[in-house]
Amino acid sequence: MATENKTAELTEIEQFRKDHGLAIKEERQLTTLNLGPTHPATHGIFQNILQMDGEIIVDAVPTIGYIHRAFEKIAERRPFYQITPLTDRMNYCSSPINNMGYHMTVEKLLGITVPKRAQYIRVIMMELARISDHLICNSILGVDSGAFTGFLYVMQEREHIYDIYEEVCGARLTTNMGRIGGMERDLSPKALHLIDEFLKRFPKVWAEFEKMMTRNRIFMDRTTDVGAISAERALSYGFTGPNLRATGVDYDVRVMNPYSSYEDFEFDIPVGSKGDTYDRFLVRNAEVWESLKIIEQAYKNLPEGSYHADAPHYYLPPKQKVYTSMEALIYHFKIVMGEADIPVGEVYHSVEGGNGELGFYLISDGGRTPYRLHFRRPCFIYYQAYTEMIKGGQLADAILTLSSLNVIAGELDA
């Protein structure tokens, strides 16, 4: 082999090195470093095998699939009702968005219109979920750059958000919130009270967190120009959500294809300019304020009316009626056994998830289960750009880039 190399043509880099009087072959030694799969700094189970030249990352090979649970396959064997709990295990930082995105997809297939009140309740829950998602992402970014206090401080607010979930649906993390056709129950007085309290308390907390981080010299030095991506590359990589908006593209599903009455609310789309870690942090920060604005508007203007659609074929009747009325018993039985009549069709519906466009592509052949249900998972799609974003940077910066992308392992692997 060694003799062959002598006569071989020089590559561009080698020629360059020869012309400039350098040794033709590089004499550096590369180290292979295994980042993950279970390292506390990766915040989830994904592995990157890094080639390091000292502190500089030369190449990275990501391996994913450690928590692949075959949701798309399971969904093909489950009645429409039993798929909701699968969806909230995707992005578990903002499960209500996933639940409601799926519900809206099925409603689109069934042709159900949900009353305004249910839509507003959904908006409140989805925006609370967005706040809890962004809050975790930004505070974890602080943890990774050495500011632990902010994380613990805002984590308390996430607990309060989870208290609201608990009051609305009974669960905290994997919420399984709402039903096809609306919510399972109306907002209770206690839930309304908790939302009101949250709206009063949270702005102060978030302002304090911002004050600690946004113009912090150390934080800015660590994050500015780290893990930057251009708008063009980001679009080619299919970026959506805050990560795309950080590059300066104002694509937001809530505005472009409004669903669940988002057209009723006044809010801005914050955008960044450079697409680096600091921009992503700023965009998420600003989005929390926008979400708060939306919740306030929805809470103040919460319309009267029913909290679910009048669709007895698909929406479970109240339990008292099941025991007393024949019709309700039949519907209850049919829905629970997965025998509700589902039309043949093909729909795509997308919502603005915590990390971007969360899409559901559903093909129904009229059977009791979907024929095909494909999840467009934003994490899965943009995580492939990670290699490109960390190349040439330092290992410590790669950790920050990963945190600021907010890659959620559950959504990545589905």
Next chain:
Amino acid sequence: MELTNENVLGKIISEFGEENIQEPYNPDGIMTITTNRETIHDLIKYLRDDQELQISFLTTMCGIHYPGKGDKELCTMYQLHSLRHNYRIRIKVYMPISDPVMPTMTDLYATANWMEREAFDFYGIKFTGHPNLIRILNIEEMEYHPMLKQYPLEDQTREDKINTYFGR
């Protein structure tokens, strides 16, 4: 130009010919067209580069399996989005399962890389020209493509679950 299903379809047909663009239908407001393997790469490139259309965002891509449909057993679905015009379009390509080969889109969209790996992993669709076509979510040693309809959800060799009790 305001993009509507009619004028986009007209433009595509005048560019690629009636025989290559078939069965346009509109299941949910998103126009769905069927094309063939020879045309798909040029079509997606044309949609991306045409100045009037600018359908230049690959939203998603997935495989679908229709057992027993002969030449139309496997399907690849591309969904594209024009962020400029807020217009979506869906393109399907059918192929027989004995010859599951598709051209790759990785040269047009960087995001197609993992999407195609996923379709390969789940359905065994081979994308010619893909730089690194290996499984992505399942283990390398897996011998089949699990999303094909002939594979049941649960491992049939398990003995700890009794059908009489669990009714599967």
